[in-house]
Amino acid sequence: MTTKVRTRSRVGLVTAALVVMTAVAGCGGSDGADHDHGHEPMDSGGPTSVLTTPPPPALPDRFAAVDQNDPESVMVAAAQALFSYTPATDPSQAAGAERAAPLLDERFYAENKPAFTVLAPITGRQWDRWASENAVVTARxxxxxxxxxxxxxxxxxxxxxxxxxATAPSGAVLDESTLAVYMTATRLGVWRVSALTVH
Known part of the structure; x- marks a missing residue:
């Protein structure tokens, strides 16, 4: 059996050699002797279409202007949502965090939910006063x-x-305060706030 396999292999090699020689001879035909195949451009084998990155995840309309590829844009928008409230209808500051959640790292948000109720230095009495006066608290x-x-x-x-x-329905300013918020954003495909501290 082994001998037959070798014999067949030799016949096959001879046949293959003849085919290659015929192909080479054909290449030197009508193109002319001075045709240089070595300088023909080669196909790079790359993709034939332009590769595109997936679009950023959709955000609520209130964040339509946010550039998710810009960490500062994400931080500013998240801060404005975090610290804006309607005390007459929001049970606590945590409502602001819930609205900001699309711009927060999911794990950071989940692990710190209780802390968001007392994020800014706002007393219960102040919150109740804003609620009784139908004030809207807007953060810039x-x-x-x-x-x-x-x-x-x-x-x-x-x-x-x-x-x-804090503004009354009449437009009168009831209170105004400024906070320094130390924020960190992490790139998770797009940027998301992953840590913050209020001073």
Whole structure:
């Protein structure tokens, strides 16, 4: 059996050699002797269509202007949602955190839910007064130039100044205060707030 396999292999090799020689001879035909195949462009073998990255996840309409690929944009929008309330209908500050949740790291939000009820230094008496007067508390946020840790490819920290203004239905300003919020955003495909401390 072994001998037959070898014999067949030799016949096959001879046949293959003849086929190759015929193919080479055919290449030197009508193209002319000076045709240089070595300088023909080669197919790179890459994709024939442009590769695209998936779009960022959809956000609620209130965050339509947020650039999810910009950590500062995410921090500012998250801070404004976190510290804005309607005390007459919001049971506590945690309602602001719930609205900001799409911009927060899921694990960070889940592990800190109880703390969000007392995030800003607002007393129960003050909250009740705002509620009785149908006040709306609006937060404005801006990234400051304060010192912060050096940026990393997937982690950015900033100090964000947050000004809370409580306004009566008449437009009268009832209270105004400013907080310094130390925020960290982590890149999880897109940027999300993963830590914060209020000072």
């Amino acid at each position: 946020a801006a990234v400051t130039s304060d010192d912060h840790p050096a940026d990393a490819p997937a982690k950015v920290s900033r100090v964000v100044a947050v000004t809370q203004t």
